[in-house]
Amino acid sequence: MPTVLNPTSEETRIYEIAVLISADLTDKEKQETLRNIETLFTERGMKVREKDEWRKMGLAYSIKGKTQGQYIIFYVEGKAAAISELDRQMKIERGILRHLTIKLPPNYEVVNWEDHYNSWKEGLVKEEEDIKKEKEEVLKKKIIQRATKKEAKEEKVATKGEEKKEIQEVSEKEITEKLGELISDENLNL
Amino acid sequence: MPPIIKPNTGSSLPPGQRPCPFTKAGVTSIDWKDFPTLKNFTDYFGNIKKRYYTGTSLRHQKMLKQAIERARFMGLLPYRK
Numbered sequence: 001m002p003t004v005l006n007p008t009s010e011e012t013r014i015y016e017i018a019v020l021i022s023a024d025l026t027d028k029e030k031q032e033t034l035r036n037i038e039t040l041f042t043e044r045g046m047k048v049r050e051k052d053e054w055r056k057m058g059l060a061y062s063i064k065g066k067t068q069g070q071y072i073i074f075y076v077e078g079k080a081a082a083i084s085e086l087d088r089q090m091k092i093e094r095g096i097l098r099h100l101t102i103k104l105p106p107n108y109e110v111v112n113w114e115d116h117y118n119s120w121k122e123g124l125v126k127e128e129e130d131i132k133k134e135k136e137e138v139l140k141k142k143i144i145q146r147a148t149k150k151e152a153k154e155e156k157v158a159t160k161g162e163e164k165k166e167i168q169e170v171s172e173k174e175i176t177e178k179l180g181e182l183i184s185d186e187n188l189n190l
Numbered sequence: 191m192p193p194i195i196k197p198n199t200g201s202s203l204p205p206g207q208r209p210c211p212f213t214k215a216g217v218t219s220i221d222w223k224d225f226p227t228l229k230n231f232t233d234y235f236g237n238i239k240k241r242y243y244t245g246t247s248l249r250h251q252k253m254l255k256q257a258i259e260r261a262r263f264m265g266l267l268p269y270r271k
Contacts, residue, residue, distance in 0.1 A: 018223075018264060020264055020265060061265060069265065098265065100260060113225070120226040
């Protein structure tokens with residue numbers, strides 16, 4: 001069952017705060033930065049509703065000289081006035097490469113995006129395998145067709161030769177008969 | 191799991207007359223973390239594909255642009271390859 005996020009009171013809103021941490025941090029440093037971020041939330045009376053931690057992955061381009069990072073996504077409920085100050089504090093925080101705060105649309109469904117990505121990759125691999133298999137099948141069919149064509153051609157050539165021989169034999173017999181008739185004809189004046 | 195949406199670039203219809211793949215799936219908002227869908231709507235160089243070719247409606251193209259720019263900022267998609 002996907003969890004649907006909605007604000008509990010009229011004054012508060014639901015925000016998504018995504019944080020990109022460099023992959024070079026040790027476990028201790030990482031835990032410290034996460035603790036610092038969560039204290040920033042609690043100082044401003046914000047509640048962490050959901051937390052989504054992705055695995056370490058390569059970045060599309062190098063950020064602050066780092067090519068690998070880890071995304072941690074917080075779904076936070078709080079007042080709108082606290083956000084600007086939180087943004088400033090997050091910029092100062094050490095170990096954070098990038099951060100992004102978004103006001104979520106109503107009835108937002110929390111999805112595990114990492115699983116989504118992994119299932120998509122598996123599907124891609126399967127598709128590639130299917131394409132390969134299809135190509136192999138097409139090749140096999142072509143080879144079989146060529147072989148059958150060759151056999152048919154050879155058969156045709158063989159049958160043509162036999163027909164020619166028969167025709168020649170018949171013609172020879174006819175010629176001999178006609179010649180005999182001609183020779184035995186009495187009206188001829190030689 | 192949300193569906194992975196593909197552009198209608200290979201459609202038999204001529205460009206400019208293709209149906210929107212997002213409206214067909216009933217999408218109301220596009221997430222910047224949805225890498226597979228965003229990847230389908232960018233070309234080899236990392237540019238956003240024209241809606242003239244993909245068939246995306248104007249409303250969804252604006253959402254897509256927002257999502258792709260957020261993904262680029264967070265290092266999920268490249269600005270330029």
